[in-house]
């Protein structure tokens with residue numbers, strides 16, 4: 001990202017937030033050369049991006065659904081709103097980096113879980129218990145056990 005004042009190429013990101021309606025990412029940046037601060041807005045919705053569900057049906061990629069899932073999992077948890085917004089944009093960007101036009105619905109859940117795990121473990125377990133549809137308390141206990149050992153839940 002080029003500094004609009006001095007044309008220097010390196011900037012650092014001070015703040016990232018999801019824009020209105022969740023269709024853009026707003027970043028506050030600072031130039032590493034002249035310390036000039038400026039904002040950028042990046043569109044994160046691409047035309048025609050679709051989600052392929054498990055049964056093969058397709059639906060429009062909807063950031064609001066991803067945001068709702070993450071907000072529900074982090075409800076009443078000590079996670080700052082800014083961190084949640086950043087997480088949402090990270091999930092969307094991560095998915096867009098990996099897929100061209102079609103995103104398997106399973107990849108969305110996995111992307112959210114992977115990132116949620118490092119933010120808040122209770123939120124992670126909540127999300128995983130809905131997403132993975134744990135059949136009984138033993139499966140849930142197993143997932144929590146793996147979390148305790150610091151490993152990635154399989």
Ligand SMILES: [Zn+2]
Pocket residue numbers: 003004005006007008031032033034035036
């Ligand atoms: Zn500059």
